[in-house]
Amino acid sequence: MEILNNLALGFSVAFTIENLMYCALGVTIGMLIGVIPGVGHLAAISMLLPLTYYVPATTALVMLAGIYYGAQYGGSTAAILLNLPGTPSSSVVCLDGYPMTKQGRAGVALFMTTIASFVGSLITVVVLAAFAPPLADFAVAFNSADYFSMMLLGLVAAAILVQGNPAKGLAAVVFGLLLGIVGTDVSTGIQRYTFGLTFLYDGLNIVAIAMGIFGVTEVMANVGKVIQVKSDQKITFRSLLPTRSDLKQSIFPMLRGTGIGTGIGILPGTGTSIGSFIAYAVEKKVSKNPEKFGKGAIEGITAPESANNAAAQSAFIPTLTLGIPGDAVMALMLGALLIHGITPGPNVISDNPDLFWGLVISFLIGNVLLLILNIPMVGLWVRLLRIPYPILYPSIILFIVIGVYSINYSDLDIMLVALFGVVGCVFLLLGFEPAPLLLGFILGPMMEENFRRAMLLSRGDLMVFLERPVSAAFFAMIAALIVWSIISAVRKKRVAVTKEF
Amino acid sequence: MKKLLGGFTLAIGCIVAGQAFAEYPTKNVDMIVPFSAGGGNDTFVRALQPLVEEQLDTTLVIRNIAGGGGAVGMSRAVASPADGYTLLAASNAMLTLEAMGTVPFTHDDFDFIAKLIEEPYLIAVSSESPYQDIESLVEAAQSGSVRVGASGVGSSAHIAANAIANRTESTFNLIPYPGGSEAMSAAMGGHVEAVVLGGAELRSALESGRLKALATTYAERSDSLPDVPTFQESGYDLTLTVWRGIAGPKGLPDEVKKEWVAAIQQIVEDGSYEQTANNLGTELAPLYGDELEAFIDESAATMREAAGDLAN
Incomplete structure (x- = not known):
């Protein structure tokens, strides 16, 4: 009965005119910001933070949170249409989303990512409402050794991401790992490969790398071609709708993606992108037709999209129930609450039930609003592809430059985008893939840091990775994955050999 | 002209x-x-x-x-x-x-x-820690060694942790974390015995009771944390x-x-x-x-x- 009372309280808070209005405002701003590649929600939320002085804490948080999860919806739009990932997690969506656009199925891809975002968010909000405190305990129980094993699993899974030549895929991962070394070493404070340049002290900017290697490369590769992607095709409403089989094929990928995203989102400091990569790898592994991936497989966009939205929602769990913000956006929201004299922690649910339950219900409303807002936009976004390339391409480059500059007000980051645009072209010519590089870049530094910290904590005892149950479970999965890969490789060879005879 | x-x-x-x-x-x-x-x-x-x-x-x-x-x-x-x-x-x-x-x-x-x-620097432990006052933590750190989480090598919190170790004549096994969030999370989960961080960053964790501050680097007790003793009153010459x-x-x-x-x-x-x-x-x-x-x-x-x- 208590849960009903709580939900009733939540509804009574969220359904005030003021809160509804701010919720709608937040998700709309978020959606628009998400669509523009590179312009992050962090900047938008920090700019709107002063508003929290003039409205009650719950209202302020309803809006700021709306911007945050609203931006997750739009993030994949540019990735699908233009191969332009505004965030590292949407670079996963490029892999199958952009091939879908080339096949004239951009509308379907956008429609399905909206559905996937909605499913991922909705399930996680329910989980948040029901199990926030025990999940927070789970997050805290994660040790550096467990983090390391999880990331190692992610890196092994990277092998699955590779579409073409495995050796080239491995080379791309290693190149990404090497790029990740640049910057200040967390464990010792020593500068590595920064050449005395202060702008490299915190490492290479991941958004600059992702936009350069995907977006700029795409523009440069297409400059010589005059063919417009399916520009002659008439856009009917029917052509935007996913088929029954699109929906059917996506149900389990969306659920698996949501589970993965929720789990990883709870852990402070992991971000949304790792969940997307892992969700993609899992789908490719369990799929009966893994060869479809990279050529416009619907599961290849729905699973990671559910994962990153789920992670965005579950990131609220440690922030609200432990007072531990997982990233800068969560830290801003925590600050907004603190300014109002509300201290998040295990007691926030009992001390400020109107805040907690009001926020949870506002998440539900916000996600429904986003669904309603996004579906009609699909037709509009698809029409963007009809803009002639001589206008579209310079605009893309302009947006990339503005977006990257807005992160740190650094012109050197723009040079970095240009540099990685060139790297991307070289990759394209030599047949290397950019996605494994990005995964190596994201996971490498975290793996190294957690490995060294695990060694400091255990005083150099390597057995810690097998003694801790969570870590041991990850290692078991790694072993299974490797054995499975070897067996299937051997079997394939045998089949090939028998066929020859 | x-x-x-x-x-x-x-x-x-x-x-x-x-x-x-x-x-x-x-x-x-x-x-x-x-x-x-x-x-x-x-x-x-x-x-x-x-x-x-x-x-x-x-x-x-x-x-x-x-x-x-x-x-x-x-x-x-x-x-x-x-x-x-x-x-x-x-x-x-x-x-x-x-x-x-x-x-x-x-x-x-x-x-x-x-x-x-x-704001002060605080040394804090998990509420379930066996060390519930600064004396017992220092004693443990002097005999064996205690793992202390801090955010970022060369950050002011890291320097504060180093200063605390020097003044209490203890040996801390300093574990660097990239930020305060990760360090607090580790302390709550019992992966490190203590953390040294700024008072503002620790506020939610202390207020919620998951972490407990053992000492403050202020010269005098502060109004916001009246129960937390200073290092000075515990006999250590340290003010930051x-x-x-x-x-x-x-x-x-x-x-x-x-x-x-x-x-x-x-x-x-x-x-x-x-x-x-x-x-x-x-x-x-x-x-x-x-x-x-x-x-x-x-x-x-x-x-x-x-x-x-x-x-x-």
């Missing part, structure tokens, strides 16, 4: 004079926060932003230029023109970088306008404070300083900022002019000493 030239001179003279007597500020003021949004430095400035905008009747544009423990943003501030339109959200981090010897500037390259708030304020590149016009000090004094007098500061886990401790300069010099010397063997 002569007349024309005369006219020019007069016009130029008028412009120059006009500028000299123009009221500050005539345009937006950029405030560089040398850390990412959401950190302690950022929150304190953003809480101040609407109040300052009202007092100075201008727009404060907050620019987060993160990197290198604040080095990137501070370098940018030093290199900016000293006209009062580019200012810096300053803190101990500047003196920490200076003490570690990793940056080409010192606090003498800045003009300090005001100090606004202070985190401070935050406003600074600009060296050579700020007197008028700029005067306007800002007047604005901040008015804000302090109005009283609304004090509540905000307390909510954020900090205390209002305003200081201006010569007193401020003396305070910064002293604070720099303390940091240098605390950094000790860590410095490059």
Whole structure:
């Protein structure tokens, strides 16, 4: 009965005119910001933070949170249409989303990512409402050794991401790992490969790398071609709708993606992108037709999209129930609450039930609003592809430059985008893939840091990775994955050999 | 021709004079926060932003230029023109970088306008820890060794942890975490025995009861944490404070300083900022002019000493 009372309280808070209005405002701003590649929600939320002085804490948080999860919806739009990932997690969506656009199925891809975002968010909000405190305990129980094993699993899974030549895929991962070394070493404070340049002290900017290697490369590769992607095709409403089989094929990928995203989102400091990569790898592994991936497989966009939205929602769990913000956006929201004299922690649910339950219900409303807002936009976004390339391409480059500059007000980051645009072209010519590089870049530094910290904590005892149950479970999965890969490789060879005879 | 030239001179003279007597500020003021949004430095400035905008009747544009423990943003501030339109959200981090010897500037390259708030460093343990007072933690750290989480090598919290170890004659097994969040999470999960962090960052965790502060680096017990003893009263000669304020590149016009000090004094007098500061886990401790300069010099010397063997 208590849960009903709580939900009733939540509804009574969220359904005030003021809160509804701010919720709608937040998700709309978020959606628009998400669509523009590179312009992050962090900047938008920090700019709107002063508003929290003039409205009650719950209202302020309803809006700021709306911007945050609203931006997750739009993030994949540019990735699908233009191969332009505004965030590292949407670079996963490029892999199958952009091939879908080339096949004239951009509308379907956008429609399905909206559905996937909605499913991922909705399930996680329910989980948040029901199990926030025990999940927070789970997050805290994660040790550096467990983090390391999880990331190692992610890196092994990277092998699955590779579409073409495995050796080239491995080379791309290693190149990404090497790029990740640049910057200040967390464990010792020593500068590595920064050449005395202060702008490299915190490492290479991941958004600059992702936009350069995907977006700029795409523009440069297409400059010589005059063919417009399916520009002659008439856009009917029917052509935007996913088929029954699109929906059917996506149900389990969306659920698996949501589970993965929720789990990883709870852990402070992991971000949304790792969940997307892992969700993609899992789908490719369990799929009966893994060869479809990279050529416009619907599961290849729905699973990671559910994962990153789920992670965005579950990131609220440690922030609200432990007072531990997982990233800068969560830290801003925590600050907004603190300014109002509300201290998040295990007691926030009992001390400020109107805040907690009001926020949870506002998440539900916000996600429904986003669904309603996004579906009609699909037709509009698809029409963007009809803009002639001589206008579209310079605009893309302009947006990339503005977006990257807005992160740190650094012109050197723009040079970095240009540099990685060139790297991307070289990759394209030599047949290397950019996605494994990005995964190596994201996971490498975290793996190294957690490995060294695990060694400091255990005083150099390597057995810690097998003694801790969570870590041991990850290692078991790694072993299974490797054995499975070897067996299937051997079997394939045998089949090939028998066929020859 | 002569007349024309005369006219020019007069016009130029008028412009120059006009500028000299123009009221500050005539345009937006950029405030560089040398850390990412959401950190302690950022929150304190953003809480101040609407109040300052009202007092100075201008727009404060907050620019987060993160990197290198604040080095990137501070370098940018030093290199900016000293006209009062580019200012810096300053803190101990500047003196920490200076003490570690990793940056080409010192606090003498800045003009300090005001100090606004202070917070202590705290050493905290999990509420389920076997060490429920500073004596038992120090004892354990002296015999065996205790794992202590801190955020970032060379950060002020890391230096504070080092100073605590030195003054209590203990050996800490210092475990560096990239940020306060990860360190607090590790302490709650029992992966490290203690953490050393700023009071503001620890506020939610302490208030919620997941972590317990064993000692504060303040000279006296603070009003917001009356139950937490100081290191001094526990018999260890250690006093450190985190401070935050406003600074600009060296050579700020007197008028700029005067306007800002007047604005901040008015804000302090109005009283609304004090509540905000307390909510954020900090205390209002305003200081201006010569007193401020003396305070910064002293604070720099303390940091240098605390950094000790860590410095490059």
